Amino acid sequence: MQLVVVGAAIISGGRVLACARSDQPESAGHWEFPGGKVEPGEDDVSALIRECREELGVRIDVGPTVGPEVPLPGGRAVLRVYTARLCGDAAPRLTEHAEMRWLAADELSDVAWMPADVPIAEALRPLLAEGASPSR
Numbered sequence: 103m104q105l106v107v108v109g110a111a112i113i114s115g116g117r118v119l120a121c122a123r124s125d126q127p128e129s130a131g132h133w134e135f136p137g138g139k140v141e142p143g144e145d146d147v148s149a150l151i152r153e154c155r156e157e158l159g160v161r162i163d164v165g166p167t168v169g170p171e172v173p174l175p176g177g178r179a180v181l182r183v184y185t186a187r188l189c190g191d192a193a194p195r196l197t198e199h200a201e202m203r204w205l206a207a208d209e210l211s212d213v214a215w216m217p218a219d220v221p222i223a224e225a226l227r228p229l230l231a232e233g234a235s236p237s238r
């Protein structure tokens with residue numbers, strides 16, 4: 103069965119939360135969406151809620167997916183990213199990542215994304231631009 107890695111594109115005030123990985127030498131310093139592997143018996147949404155609680159100490163509401171489903175190197179897993187919003191007032195606190203940034207539409211290219219995340223960051227751009235519009 104194919105492994106699924108889920109990511110949460112948490113949007114707030116027209117910005118999306120990006121996190122820098124701190125672990126493996128090949129991915130350290132690369133930016134991603136908080137998330138991780140969907141475990142047996144879990145669905146995508148419960149995995150995202152669990153990972154965001156573990157990695158950021160926040161509760162989220164999960165929305166629709168954004169961007170394409172991207173095959174990860176090695177061919178055993180795919181990356182699926184969902185839009186999400188923070189629930190309540192708690193601000194994200196990093197437990198696993200090295201750094202975090204809230205990126206506006208025009209800042210999405212300022213970080214070195216994990217390669218699989220590049221098309222997803224691109225697909226987010228119009229969503230962030232809309233969210234930032236003064237008419238909303």
Ligand SMILES: Nc1nc2c([nH]c(=O)n2[C@H]2C[C@H](O)[C@@H](COP(=O)(O)OP(=O)(O)OP(=O)(O)O)O2)c(=O)[nH]1
Nearest residue numbers: 107108109134135136137138139174181216218219
């Ligand atoms: N969480 C996350 N992982 C990503 C993204 N982009 C990307 O290529 N990946 C890759 C990095 C890892 O090889 C894999 C996710 O593994 P992980 O180590 O974060 O998953 P996990 O939290 O379930 O980890 P573990 O329990 O196995 O340690 O997917 C992304 O945007 N978010």
